[in-house]
Amino acid sequence: MIGEIIAIGNELTSGRxxxxxxxxxxxxxxxxxxxxxxxxxxxxxxxxxxxxxxxAIRRVDFVIVTGGxxxxxxxxxxxxxxxxxxxxxxxxEAILEKIRSQLRDxxxxxxxxxxxxxxxxxxxVLSAExxxxxxxxxxxxIPVFFLPGVPVQAQKLLVDIVLPRLSGWSGCxxxxxxxxxxxxxxxxxxxxxxxxxxxxxxxxxxxxxPVDFEVxxxxxxxxxSAEEAxxxxxxxxxxxxxxxxxxxxxxxxxxxAEVVGNLLRENRLMLSTAESCTGGLISSQLTSVPGSxxxxxxxxxAYSNHVKEVLLNVDRDLLRNYGVVSGQxxxxxxxxxxxxxxxxxxxxxxxxxxxxGGTEEKPVGTVxxxxxxxxxxxxxxxxFSGRRKEIQEMTAQTALDMVRRVLLEK
Amino acid sequence: MIGEIIAIGNELTSGRxxxxxxxxxxxxxxxxxxxxxxxxxxxxxxxxxxxxxxxAIRRVDFVIVTGGxxxxxxxxxxxxxxxxxxxxxxxxEAILEKIRSQLRDxxxxxxxxxxxxxxxxxxxVLSAExxxxxxxxxxxxIPVFFLPGVPVQAQKLLVDIVLPRLSGWSGCxxxxxxxxxxxxxxxxxxxxxxxxxxxxxxxxxxxxxPVDFEVxxxxxxxxxSAEEAxxxxxxxxxxxxxxxxxxxxxxxxxxxAEVVGNLLRENRLMLSTAESCTGGLISSQLTSVPGSxxxxxxxxxAYSNHVKEVLLNVDRDLLRNYGVVSGQxxxxxxxxxxxxxxxxxxxxxxxxxxxxGGTEEKPVGTVxxxxxxxxxxxxxxxxFSGRRKEIQEMTAQTALDMVRRVLLEK
Numbered sequence: 049m050i051g052e053i054i055a056i057g058n059e060l061t062s063g064r065x066x067x068x069x070x071x072x073x074x075x076x077x078x079x080x081x082x083x084x085x086x087x088x089x090x091x092x093x094x095x096x097x098x099x100x101x102x103x104a105i106r107r108v109d110f111v112i113v114t115g116g117x118x119x120x121x122x123x124x125x126x127x128x129x130x131x132x133x134x135x136x137x138x139x140x141e142a143i144l145e146k147i148r149s150q151l152r153d154x155x156x157x158x159x160x161x162x163x164x165x166x167x168x169x170x171x172x173v174l175s176a177e178x179x180x181x182x183x184x185x186x187x188x189x190i191p192v193f194f195l196p197g198v199p200v201q202a203q204k205l206l207v208d209i210v211l212p213r214l215s216g217w218s219g220c221x222x223x224x225x226x227x228x229x230x231x232x233x234x235x236x237x238x239x240x241x242x243x244x245x246x247x248x249x250x251x252x253x254x255x256x257x258p259v260d261f262e263v264x265x266x267x268x269x270x271x272x273s274a275e276e277a278x279x280x281x282x283x284x285x286x287x288x289x290x291x292x293x294x295x296x297x298x299x300x301x302x303x304x305a306e307v308v309g310n311l312l313r314e315n316r317l318m319l320s321t322a323e324s325c326t327g328g329l330i331s332s333q334l335t336s337v338p339g340s341x342x343x344x345x346x347x348x349x350a351y352s353n354h355v356k357e358v359l360l361n362v363d364r365d366l367l368r369n370y371g372v373v374s375g376q377x378x379x380x381x382x383x384x385x386x387x388x389x390x391x392x393x394x395x396x397x398x399x400x401x402x403x404x405g406g407t408e409e410k411p412v413g414t415v416x417x418x419x420x421x422x423x424x425x426x427x428x429x430x431x432f433s434g435r436r437k438e439i440q441e442m443t444a445q446t447a448l449d450m451v452r453r454v455l456l457e458k
Numbered sequence: 459m460i461g462e463i464i465a466i467g468n469e470l471t472s473g474r475x476x477x478x479x480x481x482x483x484x485x486x487x488x489x490x491x492x493x494x495x496x497x498x499x500x501x502x503x504x505x506x507x508x509x510x511x512x513x514a515i516r517r518v519d520f521v522i523v524t525g526g527x528x529x530x531x532x533x534x535x536x537x538x539x540x541x542x543x544x545x546x547x548x549x550x551e552a553i554l555e556k557i558r559s560q561l562r563d564x565x566x567x568x569x570x571x572x573x574x575x576x577x578x579x580x581x582x583v584l585s586a587e588x589x590x591x592x593x594x595x596x597x598x599x600i601p602v603f604f605l606p607g608v609p610v611q612a613q614k615l616l617v618d619i620v621l622p623r624l625s626g627w628s629g630c631x632x633x634x635x636x637x638x639x640x641x642x643x644x645x646x647x648x649x650x651x652x653x654x655x656x657x658x659x660x661x662x663x664x665x666x667x668p669v670d671f672e673v674x675x676x677x678x679x680x681x682x683s684a685e686e687a688x689x690x691x692x693x694x695x696x697x698x699x700x701x702x703x704x705x706x707x708x709x710x711x712x713x714x715a716e717v718v719g720n721l722l723r724e725n726r727l728m729l730s731t732a733e734s735c736t737g738g739l740i741s742s743q744l745t746s747v748p749g750s751x752x753x754x755x756x757x758x759x760a761y762s763n764h765v766k767e768v769l770l771n772v773d774r775d776l777l778r779n780y781g782v783v784s785g786q787x788x789x790x791x792x793x794x795x796x797x798x799x800x801x802x803x804x805x806x807x808x809x810x811x812x813x814x815g816g817t818e819e820k821p822v823g824t825v826x827x828x829x830x831x832x833x834x835x836x837x838x839x840x841x842f843s844g845r846r847k848e849i850q851e852m853t854a855q856t857a858l859d860m861v862r863r864v865l866l867e868k
C-alpha cells in the first residue's frame with residue numbers, strides 16, 4: 049500500500065525539535081512492504097492540517113498523522129479534523145473515566161486533561177489499555193491513523209497496532225524484499241561505480257546513503273511471487289558481498305557496536321576501553337547494546353593526565369617525553385588497562401578533538417588509537433577533520449572498526 | 459519572509475535516515491525572523507520533486523531544497539528542476555575544472571563526478587571556494603536555494619550563505635524575538651497550567667515541547683519596533699522565570715551538560731564520574747562540550763564488578779552484602795573515585811538498565827545515584843521506566859541535574 053505521513057507541531061516547523069517519528073514510521077512501513085509517497089511537516093495550524101489531510105486522502109491508500117493530540121492549548125489536530133472532514137469532536141466517556149481514575153487529584157487536574165477525551169466523530173481508540181492518545185478514523189475508505197507526537201508512544205503504537213492493522217487491510221500482489229548493507233572505509237562514489245552493473249538489472253534497485261561516516265547501501269527487489277523475490281534478493285546480495293567484501297560490517301539495523309559485541313562473544317573475549325578525547329563515547333555506544341555486560345568489562349575515561357597516571361599507571365615520563373597525544377601513550381593506555389582489569393583485548397584513544405588544543409605539529413583531529421590483543425599492542429595514527437563532535441564520532445567508529453577487523457583475522 | 463523546505467531522497471522516505479537538516483534549517487530561519495509554512499520530504503522522483511517545487515514557488519517567498527545533488531545515479535534533483543521549471547542542465551566549466559584539479563586520478567574518476575558540474579540554467583553557485591554542491595536559482599522572483607543532502611555541508615551553506623542572502627532580500631516590518639526555556643522536573647500539563655495567563659496575552663505565543671525527558675517552553679513575541687519586541691520579551695521572560703523557578707536549567711541551545719560545566723567552572727571544581735549502567739553516557743555528554751577539560755577530570759566506566767573492585771577500590775564485601783545495585787555501592791563508588799583521582803565532586807551511577815537483570819526486589823529501571831561533594835556522600839534511589847536506552851538517558855539527565863542543583867545551593 050502507498051501512504052503519506054503528516055507530522056504536526058510548531059516545535060517541528062520552527063526546528064526546535066527534529067522530527068524522528070516520521071523517519072521511524074517510514075522505515076517500519078517500508079520494511080513491511082509499503083511505500084511512502086511523501087512526508088509533510090506542518091505547524092499547529094488547523095487550515096494547513098486540514099488541507100494536507102484532504103489531499104492525502106485523495107491520493108494514497110493510508111495516512112499516518114502524528115502530533116497535536118496532547119492536552120495543551122496548542123494541540124489542534126482534532127479541531128482541524130473536525131473542520132476539514134466534517135467530523136465534530138465527540139466526548140469519549142471511556143477515556144474520560146480512565147483519565148479520572150488515574151489522577152491523584154481529579155478535581156485539580158481534570159480540566160486540563162479532559163481535552164484528551166474529545167475525539168473526532170467515528171474515531172476508534174487504538175490502545176484501550178494504556179494511557180496514550182491515538183485513534184483510527186476511516187474516511188472515504190482510507191484509514192487515517194492519528195498518533196501522539198511523543199516519539200516513544202508513536203513508535204510503540206505504530207509497531208504494535210498500526211502495522212498489524214494495515215497488513216490486514218488489503219491484499220498486495222507485489223512481493224518486495226529490502227536489505228541494507230552498512231559499510232565503512234569506501235567513499236560513496238567508489239561503491240556506486242562498483243555496483244553500477246547491478247543497478248542496471250530490472251526488478252532491482254540500489255541506493256547509496258552516507259550516514260555519519262558510514263555508507264549504507266540499500267537493495268530492494270520486487271517479484272511477482274514470494275519465491276521470485278527471495279531468489280532475486282539472494283542473487284543480488286551475493287554480488288554485493290563479493291563486490292564490497294569486508295567493507296560491509298553489518299546489515300539492516302545492526303550497529304557497529306553490536307557487530308563488535310557479537311564477535312567478542314563468539315571469541316569469548318571481554319573488552320576494556322581507555323578513552324581520552326572520546327570521553328566515554330565508545331563505551332557508551334558499546335553499553336547501549338543489550339547484554340553488553342557479557343563482553344564489555346568497562347574501563348577508564350582518562351580525560352586529565354592525572355587520571356591517566358593514577359587509574360592507568362601511565363608513566364609521567366612517558367607523558368612528558370612523547371606528549372599525551374602520541375602512539376607511545378596510546379599503547380601504554382591500552383596495555384596498562386588490560387593488565388589492571390584483566391582483559392585479553394583493550395582499546396585506547398588519545399587525540400585532539402578541538403576546537404582548542406591543536407598545535408602546528410599536532411593539529412586538531414590528530415588521533416592515536418591503541419589496541420592490545422594477543423599480548424601485543426599496536427597503535428595507529430589518524431587525521432580527522434570536522435567539528436568536535438564529528439571528530440569524536442569518527443574516532444569512535446574507526447576504533448570500533450579496528451576491533452572488528454582484528455577479530456575477523458584468522 | 460515565509461518559506462518552505464523540501465528535502466529529497468529515498469533514504470528519507472524509506473526512513474533509512476532521519477531528516478535532521480530540515481529541522482536545523484527551520485530553526486535557523488525561525489531565529490532569523492522567518493516563518494516556515496511547511497516542510498516536505500519526498501523520494502528521488504522527478505515528477506514529485508517538480509510538483510512540490512512549483513507549488514512552493516506559487517505560495518511562499520523563498521524555498522530551500524536539500525538533497526539529490528550528489529554524483530550517484532539516484533540523485534535526480536537537477537533533472538527534476540530542468541523538467542519542471544524548463545531550465546535545462548548546463549555544463550558549468552568552472553566546477554568541472556575544480557573537480558578535475560582535485561582528483562588524483564582524473565581519467566578514472568571524472569566520469570562519475572562530471573555530473574556535479576551540470577546545473578539548471580541560470581543557477582548561481584553558492585560556494586566558489588569549497589568543494590561542495592549548492593546553488594541558487596531565482597524563479598518567478600522567488601529565490602530557491604539548492605543545498606547538498608549531507609547535513610554538515612547543508613548546515614554550513616545555510617548559515618554562511620543562505621541566511622545572509624535572505625536577510626538582504628526584502629525589508630521586513632515585523633520584529634520577532636524568540637527564546638526557549640529548558641526545564642526538568644515538571645510535567646508538561648503542569649507547566650501549561652501555570653503559564654496559561656501569559657498565553658492569553660496578545661503579541662505573545664507560548665509552546666510546550668517534551669524533548670527526551672525535558673520539557674522545553676518556547677516564547678515568541680512580535681512587536682512593530684525592535685524596542686517594543688525587546689520589552690515584550692523581557693516582561694514575558696520575567697514571568698516565566700518567576701513561575702518555573704529553578705526547574706529552568708537553561709535557555710536556547712544550552713544543554714544540561716553545558717550548564718553543569720559552567721557551574722563547575724564558576725566554582726573552580728573538577729568533576730569525576732563512576733558509571734555502571736550508563737556505561738559512559740554521562741562522561742560522553744560532558745565531554746561533548748568544548749573546553750570540558752577545564753572542569754571534567756574523567757572517571758571510570760565500572761561495568762563489571764571486577765572493574766569496580768580494581769579501579770574504584772569498592773570492597774568485595776560491600777558488593778556481596780548489599781548487591782551491586784544499592785545505595786551503599788553508589789556512595790562507595792563516588793567517594794572512592796573522588797579520593798583516587800583527587801576531585802572535590804564526584805558522581806556515581808549503579809542500576810539496572812535492562813532488558814535483562816531485573817529481579818522482583820530490584821526491577822529493571824532501579825537506579826541509585828551517588829554524589830560526593832564537600833566531603834560528604836549521599837545517594838538517591840530512582841525508579842525509571844522505558845526501554846534500555848531511555849533508562850540510560852533518564853539516569854544521565856537526573857544525575858547531571860543533581861550536580862546542577864547541588865552547585866546552585868548557597
